Amino acid sequence: MHIMKFSKNSKCPCGSGKKYKDCCYKWHKINSAPNAMFLMKSRYSAYAIGNAEYIIKTTHPNSPHFEKNRNEWIKSIKEFSKSDFKKLEIIEFIDGEKEAFVEFKAYIDDYVMHEKSRFVKEEKWYYMKGI
Ligand SMILES: [Zn+2]
Incomplete structure (x- = not known):
């Protein structure tokens, strides 16, 4: 995404086919998503656009991925967002009241990140970790 000029009218990086403003932007605006699958997709989009x-506000404070050093964390997210976020494939979504799982494949640069992620719901949904 980094080589194109990204705007609210651009196609959403999550691959929905919708414009960003009609898709993940809705969740980015409120730092929250209505379920774990939308959270997964919108986190992918958030990484893609930096x-x-x-990312920080949707990572659970008890997650092993929650960085104590906020500035370092921001720097590493911005650095990661320079990658080419080619495609996100949702393989499985297991919804629940307080806990949900999303298995996905993220095609980034020349590799595929395959993970089954655990999400937990408190006052809103959070990413916890890959299982
Ligand atoms: Zn989207």
Whole structure:
């Protein structure tokens, strides 16, 4: 995404086919998503466009991925967002009241990140970790 000029009218990086403003932008605006699958997709989009705030605010404070050093974390998200976020494939979504799982494949640069992620719901949904 980094080589193109990204705007609210661009196609959403999550691959929905919708414009960003009609898709993940809705969740980025409120730092929250209505379920774990939307959270997964919107976190992928947030990485793709370098929205560090969204990643931070949707990572559970008890997650092993929650960085204590906020500035370092922001820097590493911004650095990661320079990658080429080619495609996100949702393989499985297991929804629940307080806990949900999303298995996905993220095609980034020349590799595929395959993970089954655990999400927990408190006052809103959070990413916890890969299982
Ligand atoms: Zn989207």
